[in-house]
Amino acid sequence: MRDVLYVERVEQAEALLKPQRIEVLRQLPVPRSCTEVAAVLSQTPQRVYYHVKRLVDAELVEQVAERRVRGITEGIYRASARAYWVSPRVVGRLGHDAASELSLGHLVDLAEQVQRDVAALDRTRTDGSAADLPSVGVSGEIRVPPERRQAFLADLESTLQDLFTRHGGREGDTFRLAVACYPHSFDEGENHARTDDPTR
Numbered sequence: 001m002r003d004v005l006y007v008e009r010v011e012q013a014e015a016l017l018k019p020q021r022i023e024v025l026r027q028l029p030v031p032r033s034c035t036e037v038a039a040v041l042s043q044t045p046q047r048v049y050y051h052v053k054r055l056v057d058a059e060l061v062e063q064v065a066e067r068r069v070r071g072i073t074e075g076i077y078r079a080s081a082r083a084y085w086v087s088p089r090v091v092g093r094l095g096h097d098a099a100s101e102l103s104l105g106h107l108v109d110l111a112e113q114v115q116r117d118v119a120a121l122d123r124t125r126t127d128g129s130a131a132d133l134p135s136v137g138v139s140g141e142i143r144v145p146p147e148r149r150q151a152f153l154a155d156l157e158s159t160l161q162d163l164f165t166r167h168g169g170r171e172g173d174t175f176r177l178a179v180a181c182y183p184h185s186f187d188e189g190e191n192h193a194r195t196d197d198p199t200r
Helices: 010-016 019-026 034-041 045-057 104-123 146-166
Strands: 002-007 061-069 072-079 081-086
Touching: 002 010, 002 104, 010 019, 010 045, 010 081, 019 034, 019 045, 034 045, 034 072, 045 061, 045 072, 081 104
Parallel strands: 002 081
Antiparallel strands: 061 072
């Protein structure tokens, strides 16, 4: 089972994004038969099999075994991944304007690039191991008064440039560094008068 399955085909998204089908998928982190899933969801096995078959055809669920029950062969199914990410490219960017580095569109593109890269790394695990990759994820919040905003952004840019300079040789493994800086939330009662400021 993969950690991540990156849904980037329209037919996969169409197979996945149905409420009843998602409920079926949620019952399959461990191998189960359609009869077992049906009992949990109070559905008929035939109805569950219909959804499972569509998920199997879309490579979102896999049959991992089968067994004989009262003379009938019953399939055992499991989700293909622990998480499913739907690519923004399923819809695609509307229009042809290039996203500037200060736009939300640029953040969406950056997030999608990270998703694609992580999904590709997961696909390379042919042995099925769950060994940790040499990676790091850091998330946090920084509070900056409006008058210090430009100084903060300058510090951030300088810090990143220093990393690129010190570790920018031609030898060794390549690591991709993606940094996103954006407003996380506003306190209640805070003045929102300048929410159009792209650096806020």
